[in-house]
Amino acid sequence: MSEARKPPTRVALVLKGYPRLSETFIAQEILALERLGLAITIVSLRHPTDRHRHPVHQEIQAPLVYLPEYLWHEPLRVLRGWWQARRLPGYRRMRRLWLRDLIRDRSPNRVRRFGQACVLAGETAAADRAGQGALAGIGHVYAHFLHTPASVARYAACALERPWSVSAHARDIWTIPDWEKREKLAGMQAAGAAWAVTCTAYGAAHLQELSGGSPVDLVYHGLDFSRFQPNPEAASSRDGSDPADPLLILSVGRLVAKKGYDDLLRALAALPPDLHWRFVHVGGGAQAAQTATLAEELGLSDRIDWRGAQPQQAVLEALRQADLFVLASRIAEDGDRDGLPNVLMEAQSQRLACIATGISAIPELIRDGETGCLVAPHSPDGLAAAIGRLGRDPAERARLAAAGEARVRSAFAMERGIDDLAARFVIGAGPASGAPDPGH
Structure with a gap:
């Protein structure tokens, strides 16, 4: 192995929050890369808010460092981090990058990102001098999400004069301005970044238009099928x-x-009275109260089971009990949208027929009439028609479910994406999960 291709001693993996129930794809990636020999330190910008954890979180061995969530929470730590960071060889360039961004984004969040980056860079440098600690030996900074985590990773890596990379997803792609995406992606090699990936062809095409010629590669997350055995x-x-x-x-x-x-909910309210159904929802979220209020206004409350955020085993059990999976994704007013929701892959892995909207990258997984059913977004009537049709036809549900499972297990296994990332981090090939994929 040439010196230029030597793997980093340790990777700092910057996340917005950890652990999160809605980000199992990140946890499965961390565990798989650990098992292939990559030394990882998880750096989280926020503390967890979920009450539960998935089993995969308990298996991860990586040390975890929380940066100050708000700078005023830990002023002495921030001051110490800035004092240490300003002595680093790349600090002046880091500060110029940040000031250029601040001129276009005069927000408290932009200031917070700079402060968090100073803490990360300063504490990494201090750990290197001491030769110990969770941040000692960081050779590469890797961010999940192109918005806040990538800003912190970019600033810190610049101060440390170490390479950084990014994995972009959904909200982070569609809710930050184009100038910021261009700044982070264009000429990434010259800025010291090793590579950029994203998890859908839909997102990759958009980012490649803004990258200035730097490649943005498609790497699907896929599923760890050792955790999603056939139903x-x-x-x-x-x-x-x-x-x-x-x-x-x-x-x-x-x-x-x-x-x-x-x-x-409006689609469920429009279903004919002779179709008897119950609806189960799993997940938390900021609109929980208003969604429950709407269900009550529509007269649906007594037919709905709101289960809140649940660990992976409870989600798996719910998938195995259901007859039909429905996801009504759409583009929000602020541009936020799904990429390729992992829950659709999870549902298909359990041979569950899926109805979804044909936006973003969902058609990369679901082929309408072949491996599931796609309807237009913002269409309660379209959803109601699809639910009514498949709800009354168990044979058609079974056909779509079997085809969906066959496709997801053949084309969306986690190992393919992990092998790609392993090559980027220059670590050895081997079993990326704890058990063989039963779908192969």
Whole structure:
């Protein structure tokens, strides 16, 4: 192995928050790369808010460093970090980058990112001098998400004069201004960044237009199928005709604007009275109260089970009990949208027929009429028609579910993406998960 291709001693993986139930794709990546020999220190900009953890979080061995969530929470730590950072060889360039960004984004968040980056760079330098600590030996800074985490990673890596890379996803791509995306992506090699990836072809095409020629590569997250074994239960024959055994409709997702749960509730309210159903929702979110209020206004409350955020095993059990999975994603007013929701892959892995909207990267997974059903966004009537049609037709649900499972297990296994990242980090090939993929 040449010196230029020597793997980093340790990678600082910068996240907005850790652990998060909605970001299992990041946790599975961390664990898989650890098992391939990559030394990782998780750097989180925020403390966790979820009450539960997934099993994968308990298996991760990486040390965890929380940066000051708000600079005024830990003023002495911020001051000490800035004092240490300003002695670094790349500090002046870091400060120029930040001031150029601040002119275009005069916000408290931009100041906070600079302060967090100073703490990360300063504490990394101090750990290197001491030869110990979770941040000692950092050779590469890697951010998940192109917005806040990438800003902190970029500033800190600049001060440390070490390479940085980014994995972009969904909200981070569509809610930050184009100038910021260009600044981070264009000429990344010259800025000391090793590479940029994103998890959908839809997102990659957009970012490549702004990158100034620097490549932005597609790397699907996929699923760790050792955690999503095939569903041992036979497909349900429920058709909504029996009020004592109603059709079970499931959705998993955060209660936020881009998930379109108001559209889904209105679709449920429009279903014919002779179709008997129950709806189960798994997930938290900022719009939980107003969504529950809308359900009550529509007269649906007694037919809905709001389960809140749940660990992975509970989600898996819900998928195995359901007859139909529905996700009504749409583009929110601020531009936020889904990329390729992992919950759709999880549902298909359990041989569950899926109805989703044909936006963003969802058609990269679901082929309408072949591996699932796609409807237009913002269309309660379209959702209601699809739910009614598939709800009454167990044979059609079974056909779509079987085709969806076959496709997701053949084309969206986690190992392919992990192998790509392993090559980028120059670590050895090997089993990326704790058990073989049962779908192969």
